[in-house]
Amino acid sequence: MSRRKGPVLAAGAVVLRQGPGDVTQVLVVHRPRYDDISLPKGHQEAGELSPVTAVREVREETGVRIRLCSSLQPIEYDVPKQGAKLVQWWLGTVISQQPHEPDEEVDTAMWLSLAEARQKLSYSTDVQVLKEAAKIPPTSTIILVRHAKAVSRKDWAHGKTKNRPDLERPLDRRGHQQAKSLVAMLEAYGVTRLASSSATRCVQTLTPYSQTAGIEIVTHEEFTEETFKSHHKPAKQAMRQLVAEQLAEPDQPLAICGHRPVLPVMGDVVRAGNHPMATAECLVVHLDARGRQIRQEWHRPSV
Incomplete structure (x- = not known):
């Protein structure tokens, strides 16, 4: 009997900032392959710790360099033809930002108000993570x-x-x-x-x-x-x-x-x-x- 493989590991961050008019904004990405709006995240590389994955993926997908703040609840879900996927999440704070160069994975990185993000995010799990992040006090x-x-x-x-x-x-x-x-x-x-x-x-x-x-x-x-x-x-x-x-x-x-x-x-x-x-x-x-x-x-x- 073959053993059931564990979930695919990934990590990402809910990156928040204060935008114009002191409105809280969240960083999201558009992925042309799926034509979706999601929070930045990606697969964990071999030997890589999940916090390192989260920071690397945000930088690669958006050009934004962050530091991690409070951890959030992980999310596990099934991906068709891939099986279970476990995503570790953190609240992220901006350190610096470089212009994002569009590529096949992410063609647009954008800042949305929390209300806009809740409406536009393509997945209920992302909305769930965003709601949790918005309630976390400064730490x-x-x-x-x-x-x-x-x-x-x-x-x-x-x-x-x-x-x-x-x-x-x-x-x-x-x-x-x-x-x-x-x-x-x-x-x-x-x-x-x-x-x-x-x-x-x-x-x-x-x-x-x-x-x-x-x-x-x-x-x-x-x-x-x-x-x-x-x-x-x-x-x-x-x-x-x-x-x-x-x-x-x-x-x-x-x-x-x-x-x-x-x-x-x-x-x-x-x-x-x-x-x-x-x-x-x-x-x-x-x-x-x-x-x-x-x-x-x-x-x-x-x-």
Whole structure:
């Protein structure tokens, strides 16, 4: 008996802006092949995380570069001759825009008022997603990252130089690959602030993005395993301070890299679910103006 294949994976975004007369507008596309009006979305490539897919597809189909905000409910439906399709959706904010060059896939990208879009969108599922997006309050985004794979404690302790501090234990080869893979992920959410445990393996995890984006990594001794073993309170206090700063500047998304034992306490501050995190896995939380969690997501790199 052949196994039933899973759904085709896709991702997209509901991109909103304030248009003339302070009217909220949404970005839509016309696809000549289907002669339809739809929200921008597309298939997820092999090894690609769905947030990266959403940002890439919006840029390719419309010329608009976005950062992701709150996640929305995924939509699953059947496509004739293809089977089930699962689309992951986000609310998107415009960063920049280039003129769209018409092609066979999308010949027109346009901004419509929400009322116009509800009338013109060709699919009820798109209308459903748009209605949800319009109700989401403004949010702040914080990404908690478990550090990428590090050299084992055993190998580090028995290296050529004895008694090396665990604080200085670096990433291994796979860990460096994972750190590089995080660049596209953090770009998708438009991260502009970086914080980390002062441990080498945590700092190295954020270094590729830091170098790409030209953003300094601010280190915190409170998030190290060594400090955490002494007392949990400093980590929680430092996390609360970072959340307060984030809520004061909601348009400056923050990524924080920490350790497996410390991350649950950090996550408690933003009321995250208790989920064991793999190396380089990301917990993305979206908070409203009061710091209440609106949505959360988990993303694990394929490396």
